[in-house]
Amino acid sequence: MVNPFFPLCGYGIVTIIRLPGADSYLKKLKGTFSFTYSTMGKIHFKSLPERTADVISDMLYQKNYRIGAKLPNEIELAAMLEVSRNTVRQAIKILADRNILEVQRGAGTFVSSKLGMSDDPLGLSMVCDKNKLVRDLLDVRLLIEPRMASLAAENGTADEIRRLRENCERLEEACSRGENYYEIDMEFHTAIAGCSRNLVVHSLFPAICQTIILQENVTLDRLKEQTVRAHKRIYEAVAGRKGSEAYDAMTAHLIQNKERILRQQELEQETNQTNLSEKCRKRQK
Known part of the structure; x- marks a missing residue:
């Protein structure tokens, strides 16, 4: 699959994201019990904000959203995913920490130009x-x-x-x-x-x-x-x-x-x- 974050649009061009078909993502968010298995043999069950972050990330990936694309605001995302605004806020913070999203005060939340890359990927x-x-x-x-x-x-x-x-x-x-x-x-x-x-x-x-x-x-x-x-x-x-x-x-x-x-x-x-x-x-x- 072609990397959907490939910058086909110019940097700085703002595109408003619409999230059609959000119902299909709700099944993943609410209908599954998400967890990860660590190398130490311990199971880590994901919190609702973590699962919400995964769902938003999947939406960006599957719908081929590009660098600089603007997400709907917290209220719209909360309504689409049927979670609280606080959960959406925490999910966005998780994705911002992963360099997938970038929050600009007074402007909104955008797909990051770092494309999920670590600032020091090789340590x-x-x-x-x-x-x-x-x-x-x-x-x-x-x-x-x-x-x-x-x-x-x-x-x-x-x-x-x-x-x-x-x-x-x-x-x-x-x-x-x-x-x-x-x-x-x-x-x-x-x-x-x-x-x-x-x-x-x-x-x-x-x-x-x-x-x-x-x-x-x-x-x-x-x-x-x-x-x-x-x-x-x-x-x-x-x-x-x-x-x-x-x-x-x-x-x-x-x-x-x-x-x-x-x-x-x-x-x-x-x-x-x-x-x-x-x-x-x-x-x-």
Whole structure:
């Protein structure tokens, strides 16, 4: 089955969800005794809010609702599912915690752009050796992102390519003013992944972007200039629908990043070793 949350509509376009045939879902909600079986051998019986959350999630999935679609309000959902407003409220909170729904104060409840993804799907925030993590993530990016750039050249829409150009312009402005540009950097690589139309890569990108976050301490002027030039080359190849050039440009960009980060880590290690040796000499005196 095609993933129903695939963003066929543009981001930011609000679609009001109607829930026809809600009666069929009521059977699941009220006519079954839902439970889960844990690996520890204990049975966990689901509460009514949990079952309601499952039913709402199924509705979104089976009716092919898209990113940015707006749900009916609490009163309407409660009437459709024949549960209390409080139950609906708790169910929405459960789905928001799972990144399936997003609650915007004063605007309503919407299908989340994160598509149920965890903010840290691979548990990388718990890795102690951050230097090795950065190196390993760069290796993963080298395996994935050049191909994504090639696919972006094939599949990116005119509007998406325009946004890539605007991102390059914002990056250059931020670097010229000496501002932090890592969010703009992440936006660019995330946008390339979106243009590729590969759903799996989209779900992996929160983890992949950890590399950009973890290299924030590398802020040399030369790095800024290299990043601006590299992003421009990638954009121009994608805009020109030149898949092989986009592949090569992304590969060169990531290899440059890796070499620079390895040099930075070596320098830090040498500095730490020198400081440690100096402390030892002082203690011996």
